[in-house]
Amino acid sequence: ETGVTQSPTHLIKTRGQQVTLRCSSQSGHNTVSWYQQALGQGPQFIFQYYREEENGRGNFPPRFSGLQFPNYSSELNVNALELDDSALYLCASSFWAGEETQYFGPGTRLLVL
Amino acid sequence: GDSVTQMEGPVTLSEEAFLTINCTYTATGYPSLFWYVQYPGEGLQLLLKATKADDKGSNKGFEATYRKETTSFHLEKGSVQVSDSAVYFCALSDRDYKLSFGAGTTVTVRA
Numbered sequence: 001e002t003g004v005t006q007s008p009t010h011l012i013k014t015r016g017q018q019v020t021l022r023c024s025s026q027s028g029h030n031t032v033s034w035y036q037q038a039l040g041q042g043p044q045f046i047f048q049y050y051r052e053e054e055n056g057r058g059n060f061p062p063r064f065s066g067l068q069f070p071n072y073s074s075e076l077n078v079n080a081l082e083l084d085d086s087a088l089y090l091c092a093s094s095f096w097a098g099e100e101t102q103y104f105g106p107g108t109r110l111l112v113l
Numbered sequence: 114g115d116s117v118t119q120m121e122g123p124v125t126l127s128e129e130a131f132l133t134i135n136c137t138y139t140a141t142g143y144p145s146l147f148w149y150v151q152y153p154g155e156g157l158q159l160l161l162k163a164t165k166a167d168d169k170g171s172n173k174g175f176e177a178t179y180r181k182e183t184t185s186f187h188l189e190k191g192s193v194q195v196s197d198s199a200v201y202f203c204a205l206s207d208r209d210y211k212l213s214f215g216a217g218t219t220v221t222v223r224a
Contacts, residue, residue, distance in 0.1 A: 004156075033211065042117075042202055042214030043157070056210035090156055092212075100145045100164075100206040104157040 002027050004093050004105035012111045013081050021076045021108045023091030031055070031097045032074040034066060037088040037107070049074055050097035086112045115140045119203045119215035126193055126222050134188040134218045136177075136203035144205040146170075146179055146186040147212070151200045160188075160201070193222045 005024045013019050025032050031050045035043035045058035049068035063079040072093075078085055088109050092102035120135040138144065145164045149157040161170030166181035177188045186203060203215040 006156075035212075040217075042204075042216050043212070045211035045213070048210045050210075058211065092157075097210060100212075101147075101159065101162060102212060103159065104149075106156040 025093035029093035117215035
């Protein structure tokens, strides 16, 4: 069974640029959630995708957007990057949207200069 | 809204010592409770969970009991090892689509 994978592992961008992060869900899972983990803090929920539709969103501005594809992989897009967007971005998958247990990938560490 | 408060770290212990990390929560409903662990440079791994009051979650020698009367889910291990050095996160899911996490507790175990 393949776990959750994310790419890239590290990324450096400059303020104002746009970034796309990718996630492949665990085999058999159709739901993907994205979290932002700032240094020294707990993860904060960004949004969730279930069967290619957004299924809930946290307190993040619209410049954070996402997609889910028919194979249940997902992308997180962030436009107009700000310095405070520097963080570890975690993707988590679950068997379905009503399943509370989520399995996390290794994360993508984004640095905005 | 839902929130989790956990014991501030860092916590430094000697091998074979007893570990307790306190976690309390606030939720409007009847949440499921989780402990996740994050090893250096890695993502989060589910350590244990409990879905209703008085349930005890356990894994790898760690235990936590869901206490509704005190809204707590404290993590314990009777004899820690150097390999238990990590950041531990308490989290809840209140029957919706997201996990709400505490700020994390850094644990360092010295040989």
